[in-house]
Amino acid sequence: MAIHTRRSEDGRTLIISIDGRFDFSSHQSFRDAYEHGDQEVSDYVIDMSETTYLDSSALGMLLLLRDYAGGDAGRVRIENCNNDVRRILSISNFEQLFSIK
Amino acid sequence: MDEADKDAQPLRILIADDSESDRLILKTMVRRQGHEVMTAANGVEAVDSFRSFKPQIVLLDVMMPGMDGMEAARHIKALAGEELVPIIFLTSLSDADALARCLESGGDDFLSKPYNRIIIEAKINAFNRMRVMHRTLSKQRDLIRARNEQLVKEQTIARRVFDNVAHTGCLDAPNIRYHASPMSVFNGDVLFACPRPSGGMNILIGDFTGHGLPAAIGAMPLAEIFYGMTSKGFLIGDILREINLKLWRILPTDMFCCAAFLELDFHLGNLTFWNGGLPAGFLMRRDQDLLPLPSRHLPLGVVSGDRFSAEVDTVKVEEGDTILFVTDGVPEATNAHGDMFGEARLREVLDACDTDRSALEAVLAAIQSFTDTEQTRDDLTLVSVDVALSAVLDELPQRVAQSALGGPARWTCEYEVAGETLSQFNPLPLLLHICMEVPGLRRRSGEVYTILSELYTNALEHGVLKLPSSWKSSPEGFGHYYAERERRLRSAGKHDTVRFRLQHETGQKGGELRVSCSDSGEGFDYTDGALSSLENDGYAGRGLALLHQLCESLTHRGSGNEVEAVYCWSIDSR
Numbered sequence: 212m213a214i215h216t217r218r219s220e221d222g223r224t225l226i227i228s229i230d231g232r233f234d235f236s237s238h239q240s241f242r243d244a245y246e247h248g249d250q251e252v253s254d255y256v257i258d259m260s261e262t263t264y265l266d267s268s269a270l271g272m273l274l275l276l277r278d279y280a281g282g283d284a285g286r287v288r289i290e291n292c293n294n295d296v297r298r299i300l301s302i303s304n305f306e307q308l309f310s311i312k
Numbered sequence: 313m314d315e316a317d318k319d320a321q322p323l324r325i326l327i328a329d330d331s332e333s334d335r336l337i338l339k340t341m342v343r344r345q346g347h348e349v350m351t352a353a354n355g356v357e358a359v360d361s362f363r364s365f366k367p368q369i370v371l372l373d374v375m376m377p378g379m380d381g382m383e384a385a386r387h388i389k390a391l392a393g394e395e396l397v398p399i400i401f402l403t404s405l406s407d408a409d410a411l412a413r414c415l416e417s418g419g420d421d422f423l424s425k426p427y428n429r430i431i432i433e434a435k436i437n438a439f440n441r442m443r444v445m446h447r448t449l450s451k452q453r454d455l456i457r458a459r460n461e462q463l464v465k466e467q468t469i470a471r472r473v474f475d476n477v478a479h480t481g482c483l484d485a486p487n488i489r490y491h492a493s494p495m496s497v498f499n500g501d502v503l504f505a506c507p508r509p510s511g512g513m514n515i516l517i518g519d520f521t522g523h524g525l526p527a528a529i530g531a532m533p534l535a536e537i538f539y540g541m542t543s544k545g546f547l548i549g550d551i552l553r554e555i556n557l558k559l560w561r562i563l564p565t566d567m568f569c570c571a572a573f574l575e576l577d578f579h580l581g582n583l584t585f586w587n588g589g590l591p592a593g594f595l596m597r598r599d600q601d602l603l604p605l606p607s608r609h610l611p612l613g614v615v616s617g618d619r620f621s622a623e624v625d626t627v628k629v630e631e632g633d634t635i636l637f638v639t640d641g642v643p644e645a646t647n648a649h650g651d652m653f654g655e656a657r658l659r660e661v662l663d664a665c666d667t668d669r670s671a672l673e674a675v676l677a678a679i680q681s682f683t684d685t686e687q688t689r690d691d692l693t694l695v696s697v698d699v700a701l702s703a704v705l706d707e708l709p710q711r712v713a714q715s716a717l718g719g720p721a722r723w724t725c726e727y728e729v730a731g732e733t734l735s736q737f738n739p740l741p742l743l744l745h746i747c748m749e750v751p752g753l754r755r756r757s758g759e760v761y762t763i764l765s766e767l768y769t770n771a772l773e774h775g776v777l778k779l780p781s782s783w784k785s786s787p788e789g790f791g792h793y794y795a796e797r798e799r800r801l802r803s804a805g806k807h808d809t810v811r812f813r814l815q816h817e818t819g820q821k822g823g824e825l826r827v828s829c830s831d832s833g834e835g836f837d838y839t840d841g842a843l844s845s846l847e848n849d850g851y852a853g854r855g856l857a858l859l860h861q862l863c864e865s866l867t868h869r870g871s872g873n874e875v876e877a878v879y880c881w882s883i884d885s886r
Binding site: 267268270271272274275278295298302303304305307308 | 565591607608610615652
């Protein structure tokens with residue numbers, strides 16, 4: 212598991228990529244990935260193209276990010292999910308809380 | 313303390329040597345370095361001195377008359393037990409075998425004669441550091457061991473409390489089978505079952521994020537609300553909203569509970585379910601047709617009350633049908649190659665399931681052979697419920713009131729629900745609660761609830777909402793009926809009402825409860841046999857037949873929009 216972050220060109224979007232399993236062991240590094248960002252960031256993108264698996268504590272971490280980004284008003288997109296990841300997100304009906312592509 | 317121990321504090325050092333001059337030289341050197349010294353002239357004396365002087369480091373000559381150094385070292389190490397007391401052999405030996413034997417007998421190092429002051433000082437300091445480190449580690453290990461024992465003890469007690477809260481229900485009912493494998497003392501999974509006052513049962517299977525204590529803490533209020541509200545006659549939607557609100561308030565943002573809630577009404581043959589975040593459950597009909605019961609909602613405790621959806625689905629079930637739900641430990645059970653069991657395999661097992669073996673056992677066996685010896689990663693909980701229309705739960709023990717004839721004897725109560733309240737509020741728990749003040753009725757809460765609920769359902773669905781019961785004769789119509797019920801409820805106007813009048817009187821050996829229920833609907837012609845034709849027709853018939861069975865009399869009045877049921881109880885029967 213590794214977490215990388217980068218910023219969009221205008222600096223307003225923080226893109227967080229997660230490699231491998233996204234589970235409880237990523238807790239601290241995932242929080243670090245967004246909590247030390249600056250005020251300019253208004254949008255968050257979770258890039259799951261390299262994510263192989265997602266467990267329920269990872270869903271909890273996504274909820275934490277959503278809260279951090281402003282709750283219902285926050286803009287968090289989840290992108291490039293493989294089938295396993297998408298299945299877990301859809302069983303939990305997280306598309307009601309996040310925009311999932 | 314440990315720092316001081318290591319550097320400044322003088323040590324107690326035992327020197328054993330049979331040569332008086334060697335002993336004196338060494339004693340002088342060591343004393344000059346600030347340590348306290350005791351001497352011994354042979355092995356036996358050395359062991360005795362070790363007992364009385366309790367030295368921290370021992371300098372031991374190998375060759376001594378009587379008991380030699382190696383023998384003395386073995387005794388001293390045995391006496392020291394877990395404490396590390398470094399033994400340094402004093403030797404003029406240079407034979408490798410003899411030196412090795414010294415270490416085998418428990419020695420830690422050698423000092424060669426003639427002595428060198430600098431080397432002696434360095435060795436004493438080095439071994440003291442080792443001694444201090446050993447003692448620190450031992451202390452920490454003991455502390456961890458004690459804390460762990462304490463923790464396990466506390467968890468065992470907490471577990472007992474938890475079990476008392478969580479397992480007060482009817483999981484032991486003959487139509488329920490379940491399997492739960494805990495990963496720690498507490499399980500992240502919860503499974504509750506509780507009889508409903510009307511004779512059916514509510515079942516909740518859930519999976520909290522995480523395991524152990526945090527998960528158990530969330531499970532406590534969940535169990536309290538589930539059992540409390542179910543036995544008071546609340547409907548699935550009210551209970552779900554209450555649970556969600558509670559969990560949303562008390563759990564941290566990243567914790568929630570994936571759950572499925574099943575409300576089984578055996579009289580009506582209805583399964584009403586809500587699934588938020590659990591893998592799809594299955595309704596296995598007798599004719600092998602597998603109906604998935606998928607998750608359509610967010611898990612419990614994720615969103616606030618106003619965003620929470622307690623929208624449910626109702627399907628028709630028949631005797632012999634089985635409902636199966638599993639937590640995600642089942643599809644995620646992993647074998648040695650890292651492959652997951654998956655939902656497709658689960659479905660295959662259920663499709664292939666014959667009547668010889670229960671579906672639950674078949675799934676468990678399939679997971680076992682799939683994972684082989686691999687430990688399951690997650691909690692694994694399965695529950696299967698057989699639909700038993702013959703109301704297996706009627707036999708659940710009833711508490712007999714001390715004095716059935718006590719309590720309020722003669723009373724009347726009128727209660728009317730009108731307009732949009734019809735869609736937002738279920739008056740049955742309140743009405744049941746009023747009746748339950750009478751001890752004689754309390755013993756028959758199931759029957760009383762059934763009467764109230766049948767009357768209310770008829771008045772609301774056929775009277776106010778004008779839903780024709782004929783729709784429910786086909787599976788498609790059945791779904792349509794409940795969808796339409798939801799839709800029409802939302803548009804209930806202020807002239808739409810259901811009115812209850814309860815009247816109770818206690819006599820010599822029992823009492824009589826009159827329940828009259830009227831609605832704002834058009835009623836129906838009950839005079840020319842319409843009633844008997846209704847009775848033959850699916851559902852409304854079943855409800856009315858039940859009322860006839862339970863009640864002394866059932867009378868329709870007015871335009872058919874008013875019904876009075878007379879229910880009698882006595883202290884002799886039952």
